[in-house]
Amino acid sequence: MRTPSPSQTQDEHSRASLELLYHISRELASALDLHEVLERILQLSVESVGGISGSIIVLDNHGNPVDSAMIHSGQVYNQTTDRLMDTIDKGLAGWVLQSREPVLIRDTSIDERWTKRPDDAPDRTGAKSAVSAPLLARQNLVGVITLVHPSPYTFNESHLELVQAIADVAGIAVLNARLYTESQNRARVMAALAESSLAITAALGAKDILQRVLEQVHQALQVEAVSLALITADKTELVIKAATGPVADEVIGLRLKMGEGIAGWVAREGKGAITPDTKKEPQFNQKVDRRTGFETRAIACAPIRSKGETIGVLEAINPVNGTFDPDALLLLNGIGSLAGSVLEQDQLLASLQAAKQSFQELFEDSIDPIVITDWEGNIVDVNRPATFAARRTKKELLGMTIHDLHEIDFEKVGGPQFSNLSKHEMAYYESALRPTPDTNIPIEVYVRQIILDEKKHLQWILRDISERKRLDTLRDDLISMIYHDLRSPLSNVLYSMDILASMLADESEKYKTLIDVAVRSAERIQRLTSSLLDIKRLEAGHSVLNRAPIEVVDIFVDAVDAIHPLAESKKQKVHTILPTGLPTLNVDGDMIRRVIINLLENAVKYTPVGCNITLGVAELEGGLEFWVEDDGPGIEPEQRDAIFNKYARLQKGGIGIGLGLAFCRLAVEGHGGRIWVESEVGKGSRFTFVLPVDETETAGEAIPL
Numbered sequence: 001m002r003t004p005s006p007s008q009t010q011d012e013h014s015r016a017s018l019e020l021l022y023h024i025s026r027e028l029a030s031a032l033d034l035h036e037v038l039e040r041i042l043q044l045s046v047e048s049v050g051g052i053s054g055s056i057i058v059l060d061n062h063g064n065p066v067d068s069a070m071i072h073s074g075q076v077y078n079q080t081t082d083r084l085m086d087t088i089d090k091g092l093a094g095w096v097l098q099s100r101e102p103v104l105i106r107d108t109s110i111d112e113r114w115t116k117r118p119d120d121a122p123d124r125t126g127a128k129s130a131v132s133a134p135l136l137a138r139q140n141l142v143g144v145i146t147l148v149h150p151s152p153y154t155f156n157e158s159h160l161e162l163v164q165a166i167a168d169v170a171g172i173a174v175l176n177a178r179l180y181t182e183s184q185n186r187a188r189v190m191a192a193l194a195e196s197s198l199a200i201t202a203a204l205g206a207k208d209i210l211q212r213v214l215e216q217v218h219q220a221l222q223v224e225a226v227s228l229a230l231i232t233a234d235k236t237e238l239v240i241k242a243a244t245g246p247v248a249d250e251v252i253g254l255r256l257k258m259g260e261g262i263a264g265w266v267a268r269e270g271k272g273a274i275t276p277d278t279k280k281e282p283q284f285n286q287k288v289d290r291r292t293g294f295e296t297r298a299i300a301c302a303p304i305r306s307k308g309e310t311i312g313v314l315e316a317i318n319p320v321n322g323t324f325d326p327d328a329l330l331l332l333n334g335i336g337s338l339a340g341s342v343l344e345q346d347q348l349l350a351s352l353q354a355a356k357q358s359f360q361e362l363f364e365d366s367i368d369p370i371v372i373t374d375w376e377g378n379i380v381d382v383n384r385p386a387t388f389a390a391r392r393t394k395k396e397l398l399g400m401t402i403h404d405l406h407e408i409d410f411e412k413v414g415g416p417q418f419s420n421l422s423k424h425e426m427a428y429y430e431s432a433l434r435p436t437p438d439t440n441i442p443i444e445v446y447v448r449q450i451i452l453d454e455k456k457h458l459q460w461i462l463r464d465i466s467e468r469k470r471l472d473t474l475r476d477d478l479i480s481m482i483y484h485d486l487r488s489p490l491s492n493v494l495y496s497m498d499i500l501a502s503m504l505a506d507e508s509e510k511y512k513t514l515i516d517v518a519v520r521s522a523e524r525i526q527r528l529t530s531s532l533l534d535i536k537r538l539e540a541g542h543s544v545l546n547r548a549p550i551e552v553v554d555i556f557v558d559a560v561d562a563i564h565p566l567a568e569s570k571k572q573k574v575h576t577i578l579p580t581g582l583p584t585l586n587v588d589g590d591m592i593r594r595v596i597i598n599l600l601e602n603a604v605k606y607t608p609v610g611c612n613i614t615l616g617v618a619e620l621e622g623g624l625e626f627w628v629e630d631d632g633p634g635i636e637p638e639q640r641d642a643i644f645n646k647y648a649r650l651q652k653g654g655i656g657i658g659l660g661l662a663f664c665r666l667a668v669e670g671h672g673g674r675i676w677v678e679s680e681v682g683k684g685s686r687f688t689f690v691l692p693v694d695e696t697e698t699a700g701e702a703i704p705l
């Protein structure tokens, strides 16, 4: 294109203008890169209007310069905003922006709107005349274009018009390109943040996290140094925890007071800030630079936030290309809040790991073998005692199932699906551990659901009860021995007493009483030995064999007679409720008699002097209900089931060995019946048992015995 000289005719000007505008609009229609747009506008304008140099300044929505370009002798320079600040602040560009009017300066030496530079002196080649116009797009001021010429009076009104026409076309193109650049920057920030988030969350320990944060800032902002400081627990200081750059090692560990310097200010205010020139910033504190010898020229600083609170700051120092991008703070803020949430997660993770560690210690230190399985029963963890008990290594056990170790009581756990355990219940049963095919270790099993790594698991405690079982067997053996050794001599004693009593003359009443006492005592021992034998038999699963028809009244008479002297010695009254017309029982009469005597003896034994005891019977549909009631001390609720177990005794060092009620339960259940106790502590107890009968008859009235 030919460069028109200012002396050409008006027609030529108009043609040139149209040609130029056509070029500009065609060229700019598709250009989106802001620098490219600025460069083309400048080149085309200088070529068409004339002049040796020119500039374009681009403004953001708030009227602040965000980009610029200059052309001089055909050469285009970008990022010149710093150099153009003078003209924006107090020169021609500023004037045009303010007035939104184009300006023609025929002679720069006599126009005060022109800021004079040394280069503009008459003997130098600087600007002697200038034209400048605002770039407007849809009423928005988006920039200013200025062209200058080294000779005064070069430009005239038509040049001014041409520049304004160019500015009008260029305004839209610049706005589009600026918006595009902004959206590109935003996308870049988003991408950098997404990348940082991935890199930071992939880090494991806090130290690692801090290092990753610094690397991300370094990469995203292209700066000489980065540092990260955290606020101390008492919130009075900031401690630099991590740093990169030439003096990184020296700054780590340095402390800054809250509010001191730029970092201290950001930490206190919780707001990010960019300091383009530290020399012009009174808040800047030289303490750290003096110590390290490093020169901090520009700082971008953002808070690190966690749960809405500032916990530290991130500082990016000295951008490599001189100034921070406008989006630097946005990016730094983003990385700061990412770092905050990751540090927070890390803290949670640390406490979770501590909890896990203490669980692991408890697990390992337990004296009981513990096995953890999944819901299918596959073993996923075992403690050391479990490896000893199972006589296998942990590795071997991890390939096995809980079924391989012992037989599960499915009734207790709710079938193979362990349905009882999913309701947070604990199941208990006895079983045997089979570490080898020929070993059986008796165990009691406590199993319940636990949550491990957010998944449901089962925890099996397999407690070795060999020692307890050994003692039980010893006790059983001892009891059998006593029984066998006592039975025949006792029968002899009773037989001899009987003969002795019949041989005594009627007048020997006092001897008869003595013999009676001896007989009763011997009978008690006999009842005890018989009950011991029954316990053994019934426990072994034998059924009641000696069934014979017997009237309830006979059992009652014998039972009351047996305990009568004992009750009398404690001044206790024994009442009976015995309706007439009861059906005949078909039972082992001796056994049921001993059950009732046992209940009556307990009532006598465990109630104080003067208490009342009632023995009663009532007919039910299909059975008879017997009960022994007292107004003694009663039994605590949690003991009411346990007292029917063997060797269960509530009063330590008292009378009895805790077998009486165990016998009663075995005997009643052996007859297809049921026994239980109801009690109110301090008021008394009522032991009831029900025996089934085949035929029922109408119950009569209570008769006194």
Ligand code: ADP
Pocket: 602, 603, 606, 607, 630, 632, 633, 634, 635, 643, 648, 649, 650, 651, 655, 656, 657, 658, 659, 660, 661, 662, 685
């Ligand atoms: P023993 O009488 O030999 O201790 P039992 O099996 O007959 O054994 O009884 C078990 C426990 O139940 C007793 O030790 C006692 O503590 C409690 N017990 C039984 N009967 C009564 C009762 N009528 N009142 C209060 N406690 C009782």
